Amino acid sequence: MTAPGEAARRKPARRPTIKDIARRAGVSESAVSFALNDRPGVSQETRARVRRVAEELGWQANSAARALSGERAGALGLVLARPAQTLGVESFFLQLVSGIQEVLSARQIALLFQVVEDLGTECALYRRWWAERRVDGVLVVDPRTEDPRPELLAALGLPAVVVGGPATPGPDPSEPAAGPAAAPAHPLLSTVWADDAKAMARVLDHLYGLGHRRIVHIAGLPGLAHTARRIRSLRTEADRRGLDHRQVHSVTTDYSDAEGAEATRRLLDAERPPTAIVYDNDVMAVAGASVAAERGIPVPGALSIVAWDDSALCRVTHPRLTALVRDTPGFGRLAAQELLAVLDGGPLRTVQGELPHLEARESTASPSPR
């Protein structure tokens, strides 16, 4: 034993290879490879012996070597394109990632996770990962209405699944003609998605049922596909109930607390302010509730509030916020499974996640008559 600090750190600590196993088991390297990969060509006894030796030595395949010969990187990628300062607060992504990894780690597949500033950088990163063969496939999040990524990924031949899609290609999607279950799949990539339209309908059912007729939806970024879907759904639901687009409509923001608060102020300053507001994320909902408190507007007495996505935030405010709850880790699991299916040569599919449910809390009630 030398000085522990330096010695421990510099120790080469050679890792066992199949050659070591071969020597110890008294067979050739290829026999070891066959044995460990469940390929025919070795007897049951030899297979068992090799396995035992591998176990003893604590052998794990060198991922680089396996990738080089096996043509599989053993890793998937996920890029989050967000300006640094809008990061955080939302619990959505860590939960999604946690669900994804539940599926991947069982298969010994790693996840490359990267946060970048914008879509352009994201695309460049896909190209690089592809060229470097870093990943076998990627999960595409935050699909947009005009999204360059599916085309790029299809052109590269990099397997991918769009999470939160379908991103409707083009800005002019026709009104859903048939049942809403038959969603238009993105033609290039597999997709897992939640039915925002139905979820929005549920929210409207709840608020309309309580008697609300002036309902505003403070949406997130206008470029995102799910924002578009929610806005469209709100309009459809309003029409169905014969509500005017001045009574029921959406405004878009950048998801930040600042814009959420600002939009709320503007709405409350209007001549006939809404009696209910639906916020596209928890942060804005809390910010909105705070604006109401600031102005002495009682919630839910004079204003009902719904948050799209639940989190601790919605439970720490006073009153607690009614929220659309979805199983985000479950959604991540679904996405990961679908990507693995694509990697295994499965067909392009559009898979629908669980429908979110509305958790009614104290921030929604019947509007006071006026």
Place this chain on the structure above:
Amino acid sequence: MTAPGEAARRKPARRPTIKDIARRAGVSESAVSFALNDRPGVSQETRARVRRVAEELGWQANSAARALSGERAGALGLVLARPAQTLGVESFFLQLVSGIQEVLSARQIALLFQVVEDLGTECALYRRWWAERRVDGVLVVDPRTEDPRPELLAALGLPAVVVGGPATPGPDPSEPAAGPAAAPAHPLLSTVWADDAKAMARVLDHLYGLGHRRIVHIAGLPGLAHTARRIRSLRTEADRRGLDHRQVHSVTTDYSDAEGAEATRRLLDAERPPTAIVYDNDVMAVAGASVAAERGIPVPGALSIVAWDDSALCRVTHPRLTALVRDTPGFGRLAAQELLAVLDGGPLRTVQGELPHLEARESTASPSPR
């Protein structure tokens, strides 16, 4: 062009290798390798020509091949051990990761990010990454007072940097004897850390200066090293000012909004409740503010609140919360740089991040006389 969907997806899309470059440039593969890696052995003209060809072909080194021969995986790892349901809300990690990647992506180094349930799984993952040669090093977050990870990593010879350390090895650290700048480094790994002791002193300066004499610190998980440091610092600062440990003390929680609220309730129910509470994260601070609101206790009139770590949360409450602001992405950059330095054979070091500053907002004021 065939049917775009299937065809695009299945396209093999062979990526260029150095062999292709060699052929096009009319030199051997090793000359190409020399040229591209800034090694001597090729003339300036050849180097330029090879570079140009590589550029034209859009060549990027196959990371697996490079890892296999170069002995470098070109990737670092970061494991977050958290039960799935406590994930999220906190913006800390995504910001940290974003800072880390700013440094790594410039060097074409990838980050393997994994969320696991507990420390045991985290250790197992380190072993696996090490055995698979997946990563060249790891960033260890959430250092604990009794932490098995540094020892494990040192034993494996896997380079690492402790982020948020130094984790004082053993439960019995002597009181800082010399200047607080000379922090005890963890003997096995490099460390980047923020001086929680000084930060806590600043918080106490602020509150004591306002006239507070009954101050409680609602801390996070007791096992974490920084929790211990903050608690110790609070005690030191109290002693220095001759304050009783019944007046000024810490209680620990699991960081959740629920425990934060619960602890707050208990404190406010006491005979002589504190006039100021310092919360170890933003979520608990907001939860605590909500409890005060629920009971009609005016903030800051009857209770001052300080949040450790700023975020949108602290700005959406009413009043906005005084918070300790730190540059988390900057901290991530620092950590990444330090790990790269270790990989380059640098010495074990203990690097200190920027001291957080106290952003005084409306949630702190002089206590009302009673």
Place this chain on the structure above:
DNA sequence: TATGCGCACTAATGCGGTTAAGTACGAGGG
């Protein structure tokens, strides 16, 4: 008894890089 066949295994090759060990050539020195 020669022939064919399946089984269990070994030898050889390749993946795409890096790198140590040559080699060819021109310049400079004795």
Place this chain on the structure above:
DNA sequence: CCCTCGTACTTAACCGCATTAGTGCGCATA
């Protein structure tokens, strides 16, 4: 004029694994 030396390359070996093409052997078949 020969020898050395440095430069600019090329050849070959290697990293650890997967895979393909043998190889030897026992056994059923003709």
